[in-house]
Amino acid sequence: MVRSASAITLDAPTLTLGDDGVLPPARDGGDYGPDDRSPDFATRLRRARLGMCVAIAGIVMIFVSFTSAYLVRQGLPTLDPRTDALVRDWIPVRLPNLLLINTCVLLVSSLTMALARRQVAREVALVRFASLPGTSAGHEPRISWLTVTVFLGLSFLTMQWLAWRELAASGFYVGTSPSSSFVYLLTGMHGMHLLGGVLALLAAGAAPLLHRPLNSQLIILDVTGWYWHFMAILWIYIFCLLEFAR
Amino acid sequence: MATREFAAHELHAAPQGFVRKWVFSLDHKVIGLQYYFLALTAVFVGMFLSLLMRIHLIWPNATLPLFGDIKPETYLSLLTMHGTIMVFFVLTTAPQGGFGNYFLPIQIGAADMAFPVLNMLSFWITFLAYIVMLSAFFVVGGAPLHGWTGYPPLSALPSAGPGEGLGADLWVISIALFCVGALMSALNFITTTLDMRAKGMTLMRMPLTCWAWFITAILGLLAFGVLFSAGILLLLDRNAGTSFFVPLVTVNGQLAGHKGGSPLLWQHLFWFFGHPEVYIAILPAMGLCSQLLSVFSRKPIFGYKAMVYAMLSIGLLGFMVWGHHMFMSGMSPYTGFAFSVMTMAIGVPSAIKTFNWLGTMWGARIRFSSPMLFAIGFVSLFVSGGISGPFLAQPVLDIPLHDTYFVTGHFHLIMGVASIFGIFGATYYWFPKMFGRMMSESLARWHFWFTFIGTYAIFMPMHYLGMAGHPRRYSQLTELNYLHGLVPLQKFITYAAFVTIAGQFIFLFNLFWSMKAGKKASDNPWEATTLEWTTTTPPPHDNFGGHTPVVCNGPYEYSVPGAPRDYVMQTDPAIVSVAH
Numbered sequence: 001m002v003r004s005a006s007a008i009t010l011d012a013p014t015l016t017l018g019d020d021g022v023l024p025p026a027r028d029g030g031d032y033g034p035d036d037r038s039p040d041f042a043t044r045l046r047r048a049r050l051g052m053c054v055a056i057a058g059i060v061m062i063f064v065s066f067t068s069a070y071l072v073r074q075g076l077p078t079l080d081p082r083t084d085a086l087v088r089d090w091i092p093v094r095l096p097n098l099l100l101i102n103t104c105v106l107l108v109s110s111l112t113m114a115l116a117r118r119q120v121a122r123e124v125a126l127v128r129f130a131s132l133p134g135t136s137a138g139h140e141p142r143i144s145w146l147t148v149t150v151f152l153g154l155s156f157l158t159m160q161w162l163a164w165r166e167l168a169a170s171g172f173y174v175g176t177s178p179s180s181s182f183v184y185l186l187t188g189m190h191g192m193h194l195l196g197g198v199l200a201l202l203a204a205g206a207a208p209l210l211h212r213p214l215n216s217q218l219i220i221l222d223v224t225g226w227y228w229h230f231m232a233i234l235w236i237y238i239f240c241l242l243e244f245a246r
Numbered sequence: 247m248a249t250r251e252f253a254a255h256e257l258h259a260a261p262q263g264f265v266r267k268w269v270f271s272l273d274h275k276v277i278g279l280q281y282y283f284l285a286l287t288a289v290f291v292g293m294f295l296s297l298l299m300r301i302h303l304i305w306p307n308a309t310l311p312l313f314g315d316i317k318p319e320t321y322l323s324l325l326t327m328h329g330t331i332m333v334f335f336v337l338t339t340a341p342q343g344g345f346g347n348y349f350l351p352i353q354i355g356a357a358d359m360a361f362p363v364l365n366m367l368s369f370w371i372t373f374l375a376y377i378v379m380l381s382a383f384f385v386v387g388g389a390p391l392h393g394w395t396g397y398p399p400l401s402a403l404p405s406a407g408p409g410e411g412l413g414a415d416l417w418v419i420s421i422a423l424f425c426v427g428a429l430m431s432a433l434n435f436i437t438t439t440l441d442m443r444a445k446g447m448t449l450m451r452m453p454l455t456c457w458a459w460f461i462t463a464i465l466g467l468l469a470f471g472v473l474f475s476a477g478i479l480l481l482l483d484r485n486a487g488t489s490f491f492v493p494l495v496t497v498n499g500q501l502a503g504h505k506g507g508s509p510l511l512w513q514h515l516f517w518f519f520g521h522p523e524v525y526i527a528i529l530p531a532m533g534l535c536s537q538l539l540s541v542f543s544r545k546p547i548f549g550y551k552a553m554v555y556a557m558l559s560i561g562l563l564g565f566m567v568w569g570h571h572m573f574m575s576g577m578s579p580y581t582g583f584a585f586s587v588m589t590m591a592i593g594v595p596s597a598i599k600t601f602n603w604l605g606t607m608w609g610a611r612i613r614f615s616s617p618m619l620f621a622i623g624f625v626s627l628f629v630s631g632g633i634s635g636p637f638l639a640q641p642v643l644d645i646p647l648h649d650t651y652f653v654t655g656h657f658h659l660i661m662g663v664a665s666i667f668g669i670f671g672a673t674y675y676w677f678p679k680m681f682g683r684m685m686s687e688s689l690a691r692w693h694f695w696f697t698f699i700g701t702y703a704i705f706m707p708m709h710y711l712g713m714a715g716h717p718r719r720y721s722q723l724t725e726l727n728y729l730h731g732l733v734p735l736q737k738f739i740t741y742a743a744f745v746t747i748a749g750q751f752i753f754l755f756n757l758f759w760s761m762k763a764g765k766k767a768s769d770n771p772w773e774a775t776t777l778e779w780t781t782t783t784p785p786p787h788d789n790f791g792g793h794t795p796v797v798c799n800g801p802y803e804y805s806v807p808g809a810p811r812d813y814v815m816q817t818d819p820a821i822v823s824v825a826h
Contacts, residue, residue, distance in 0.1 A: 046441065047360050047437060047441050047442075050360075050437050050440060050441055051360060051361060051433055051434075051437045054432075054433045054436045054437060054467065055433050057467060057468070058429050058432070058433065058467045058468075058470075058471050059471070060471075061467070061468050061469075061471030061472055062471040062472075062474055062475050063475075064471075064472075065471065065472040065475035065476065065515055065518075066475050068514075068515075069475070069479060069490060069511055069515065072508065072511050072514075073490060073506075073507070073508065073511065076506055076507075076508050077506070078493065078494060078505045078506030079493075079494050079505070081494065081501075089489075089505060089506040174482070174486045174487065174488060175486055175487030175488050175489075178488070178489060178490065178506065178507075181482065181486075181488040181489075181490065185478070185479075185482065189478070
């Protein structure tokens with residue numbers, strides 16, 4: 001009779017469970033052994049996380065460039081042809097209050113993202129025992145945190161759109177002033193990156209439908225989680241830049 | 247079990263069918279070849295454009311094939327497309343995307359890149375970028391005029407010239423796409439190098455080629471994002487009425503509708519990418535050259551660690567010197583001084599590399615095979631192209647020389663031709679591994695001498711043109727008396743270009759003829775030590791036929807005292823301490 005189920009703590013499953021529940025091998029030099037050609041779960045997870053860190057570094061450079069352009073452009077005077085004097089053409093933009101609500105939505109979605117990751121990790125851990133006789137995965141009330149996160153991500157994007165509409169209604173278009181150009185640019189670029197995250201979450205959600213193994217769903221979800229938290233931090237940074245350096 | 251099932255998918259079994267195998271392939275070797283042949287078509291397009299420019303310079307009234315009469319703006323569009331295609335689709339694509347993709351996984355003992363699907367996507371995005379770039383020739387107004395550096399306001403104002411309409415939009419879009427492809431590729435290279443090395447392949451046992459690809463990928467990751475951002479801003483300036491780069495300017499007496507932007511901002515962003523880009527082009531060739539010099543001198547590379555640290559410091563310094571491209575644009579003398587000192591500091595690691603290359607060849611019984619000829623040619627070009635670098639690094643010298651042929655000669659020798667020599671050397675060296683046959687050695691020698699003498703004959707005189715004050719980027723200067731005396735030199739350069747270009751067809755013929763009819767190659771024709779020579783020729787789908795190599799030795803164990811052969815493979819049993 002199987003008794004192993006009781007020995008496993010499922011409240012906080014670790015993500016480093018490989019096939020044999022071993023810890024991932026150390027990172028430096030010569031990793032996966034001589035006769036193991038197929039990378040195991042832990043190796044793939046580590047590799048995906050490393051790739052995500054590198055990708056985040058690349059994305060950071062994009063926003064670093066925008067920031068430097070922002071600061072340079074903000075300090076530049078322009079010639080007024082009527083008076084022949086140098087004037088500032090940077091009109092500070094009052095950000096719509098909606099953006100504050102949006103910030104909260106994104107922060108909450110970061111939380112649900114963490115929950116979604118745990119939830120799938122738990123399913124992965126459970127599925128190993130589900131087929132054993134005498135065990136059951138249990139029927140707890142289920143909220144799919146993945147769905148909630150996708151929903152929050154999409155609402156964030158929708159409300160960003162509404163915030164743009166509000167900006168336009170108050171007379172700030174893309175080309176009105178360099179300040180408004182940067183508001184649209186930075187929020188737009190962030191929104192596009194977040195949309196990428198939403199698509200990745202949808203891909204993770206679709207994994208069971210496509211008969212992809214749960215493990216690969218977990219890997220996508222895990223690295224998207226890192227990405228998602230990065231998007232939240234990036235958003236707070238952009239919000240602060242636009243609010244306090246306007 | 248689910249994991250096993252997925253693992254099998256992850257390693258992707260050898261694909262069947264033409265499309266899966268050769269078009270949308272996930273195999274890094276096929277993707278490497280795709281990059282290589284993309285670059286091969288691009289280099290001939292770029293070379294053809296340069297030929298048209300050379301012809302126009304000495305026969306201004308000639309009607310040229312495919313382009314008809316050359317107006318000044320046509321000349322500028324030839325120049326723009328030549329530069330852009332060569333820098334992005336040849337010098338960035340072939341050494342890194344081509345050879346890096348093919349040989350990085352094999353040399354570190356991996357079965358593929360870390361993310362094969364991403365790898366395929368990065369190639370196809372690059373391909374799309376190439377198509378978009380070429381299509382700029384065929385839209386109303388033709389290709390853009392703003393040079394490969396795309397300085398605004400010219401590049402930002404559709405009304406500024408005939409090619410600055412749709413053609414320039416396509417140019418910017420192509421560059422942005424290229425950035426996306428290059429970023430994905432860099433991500434893949436870095437992850438692969440850090441995470442997929444075989445057992446025993448420590449970082450300090452990697453061949454210098456792998457180090458070069460790795461460092462190049464880091465540069466690409468940090469640089470291409472900046473160019474991407476600049477491209478987005480430029481696109482907005484062109485199409486959304488913003489003023490990031492465009493000041494209050496008039497075009498043909500009309501206000502352009504922008505105000506307050508800074509052309510210098512573009513230059514800073516562009517060159518923050520642009521200078522690392524120079525190293526993205528040359529570093530893989532440096533790594534390759536180190537490899538070849540060691541193999542064909544039958545000696546360990548002189549100062550392996552020094553070579554690694556020199557490449558790392560060149561990469562690091564490369565991010566601190568972008569301002570030396572902008573001495574002419576107006577710059578505080580203090581800033582100029584800082585950029586100048588940093589630039590000259592790059593001379594130190596460059597000299598370390600050069601002397602280590604010479605040290606590797608010193609006292610060796612050199613095998614002068616064709617890859618070695620190109621490696622020696624690389625060192626020669628690196629020195630003669632690099633020596634004018636410290637001149638141009640000083641603002642007082644740069645200001646009179648900057649807009650002359652001196653700079654054209656300088657960067658063609660060191661960034662253009664030196665990297666191309668790296669690509670040629672790599673082709674001759676790895677062709678047997680890639681296609682299972684040897685290239686014709688005698689044709690290769692002809693090709694080498696044509697190219698080596700030819701490129702010197704083209705680009706050395708350009709330094710003299712520059713010192714005599716001949717401005718670059720102009721299609722005709724018939725009105726200027728002081729330039730009349732330089733016409734014979736210009737003619738000489740064009741004739742040299744004819745001969746050199748003719749020599750390239752020897753290479754093209756050799757490449758395709760040898761694929762069909764070359765002598766069958768053994769698994770290790772050059773008696774080299776690195777992992778790609780331990781596997782069959784050409785390598786099987788998973789590179790090592792079902793097992794992973796275990797590495798026991800460094801990459802350059804040649805002429806080891808007491809060893810049975812004059813080389814020790816990386817997979818041979820470890821050498822126990824040998825007295826030096």
